[in-house]
Amino acid sequence: MKKLINAAAEVVPEALRGMAAAHPELRVDVDNRVVVRGDAPVRGKVGLVSGGGSGHEPMHAGFVGPGMLDAACAGEVFTSPVPDQVVAATTAVDGGAGVLHIVKNYTGDVMNFEMAAELVAAESGTEVNAVVVDDDVAVQDSLYTAGRRGVGATVLLEKMAGAAAEQGRPLAGVTEVARTVNARARSMGLALTSCTVPAAGKPTFDLPENEMEVGIGIHGEPGRRRVPVAPAREIAEMLVEPVLGDLDFTGGDGVLAFVNGMGGTPLIELYLMYAEVVGVLEKAGVTVARSLVGSYMTSLEMAGCSVTLVRMDDDLLRLWDAPVRTPALRWGV
Known part of the structure; x- marks a missing residue:
């Protein structure tokens, strides 16, 4: 194996430290492995949170910023982020207008984002919606999913839903945009x-x-x-x-x-x-x-x-x- 790494166990936190150095306009929480736009939370704006296993870069942290995501959670390579990460990201971007979770249809991602949404709702009462992306026509079920996998449409959905949130649309409106993109x-x-x-x-x-x-x-x-x-x-x-x-x-x-x-x-x-x-x-x-x-x-x-x-x-x-x-x-x- 030839890779530009120091140790396999440190790839994700060390990459996040590099991202923080390269993009000072972002806030990078290396301990929680969460990347947040620098001006979050934006008052009155719907927050958008996504995430997944590392190894798919620039998905998702590379899409954090105005007009797209407010925060992204980085799991281990090809491994879902844990609920605590999603809770930290959701709390960091809650500007009072609710939060939308954009989740690729993989069993671990769906389960952990659902658990995080329940924890946030119980602790703060924040309204959290979720859209599960399932655009892959290749197979109906796989090793990681029940139903179709979430793949390339995630990028496009995050962009268009992010623009809707930036315009000031309410949570229901931003959620509808995300669901429309996924359906199409x-x-x-x-x-x-x-x-x-x-x-x-x-x-x-x-x-x-x-x-x-x-x-x-x-x-x-x-x-x-x-x-x-x-x-x-x-x-x-x-x-x-x-x-x-x-x-x-x-x-x-x-x-x-x-x-x-x-x-x-x-x-x-x-x-x-x-x-x-x-x-x-x-x-x-x-x-x-x-x-x-x-x-x-x-x-x-x-x-x-x-x-x-x-x-x-x-x-x-x-x-x-x-x-x-x-x-x-x-x-x-």
Whole structure:
């Protein structure tokens, strides 16, 4: 195992210390492993809290800041944050208008965020809503979930719900935006290589050089099938066609098309993939209204990519275009 680390057990706190040094506009609680926007709590504004296992950077801490999340909890690598972390994050961003938890559909995440919401409500009476993201069309159930996994749509949902909160919408309104994005989003991913969790010291799974895993999860969970390595044009069809088959994306105000790198894929390949994805969408009569290309929800150094589509409307387009200022995503400021 070759990694830029000191000790496997210290990867998460040491990375958070580095984030604190690189981004002094954030408050980083290394002990609780919580990252909070510097001006939190913002009075009268709905607070947005997300989190999950580390190893998916910049998800979630990289999306903390004006226009997106108010706080993020970092679990151990590929491990859910514990309830105490979520309680600390929720309390830190409670500006009196309630808090929305954005939770990827993994059993540990869902359970621990639910427990934290109950604890906060009992201690302070703060109203806490939750939206569970479940956009992955690859499998119905997996090693980590009951139902579909939460993957790439989480990034897009956090951005649009964050913009709604920044506008001053009430908790019910921000929650509705998040639920709308989740309902209109579908994703599918693919791995060319495995990744190595520092504590394990070896690849999570074996994937021969001439094979790829279609429908992989962000923790290395198996997907739909293992097939021979194919050209990008064929890979785009493998990823997009199941998404289009699950939800009608034609008509309306077009889609937000997101090609996401899994951590080990260079940007030149992601842009190449995006061109192929657009070609598949054009043939299917789907109009692209907005795009995002890059590695935003990774799986350590796994090579591969995922495709996420969101069916947009006027309101979602305005929310997507609204200013955002975070370490990993910023525009309009």
